[in-house]
Amino acid sequence: MQVNIAQLMKSSIGAERIYSIDEDIDIDGHQVRVKGDIKLVRTDRGTLATGNLDTVLEIECVRCLETFPHPVKIKFEEEYFPTIDILTGLPVNIPEDQPVYFTIDGSHVIDLDEGIRQYALLAVPMKPLCKEDCAGICPSCGKNLNTEVCICHPGEIDPRLAKLKDLFEFKK
DSSP states (O other), X not given: OEEEOHHHHHSOTTOEEEEEEEEEEEETTEEEEEEEEEEEEEOSSSEEEEEEXXXXXXXXXXXXXXXXXXXXXXXXEEEEEESBOTTTOOBOOOOTTSOOOOEEOTTOEEEOXXXXXXXHHHHSOSXXXXXXXXXXXXXTTOOBTTTSOOOSXXXXXXXXXXXXXXXXXXXX
């Protein structure tokens, strides 16, 4: 989503605009629909973009390795700094001690897609599960235990570790 903020940059500090988003954004190589509102506020040095967005990502379950749709709530907050002053047209010096992740180009158009993509990826759980009681996959035959019945013997011990079993039985 690209927004022209030239008029906002000419406004006084604290001026704000609200934009509704309902469009497809590329997140991890997939086009996903993102919906919500973004508020842009003029700051003393740039533009602060904040918003709450909703989307659904196709992610992989860590137990059964199947992909499933996962709703994601994105809490977005990022400050954009201009590279060219809107009034004079001269380059703006950005302090080196301030980390700058996003800048506004000379046309005073900011692209929110990259920021939204990064915040969406951060909102994905570290160990996503397709369902709480996901049975996973069988370590012997590799069948998905949610959809198939496994006939493997769960009590079989790896022959390389059989000696450890004898050691534990000896201590008892």
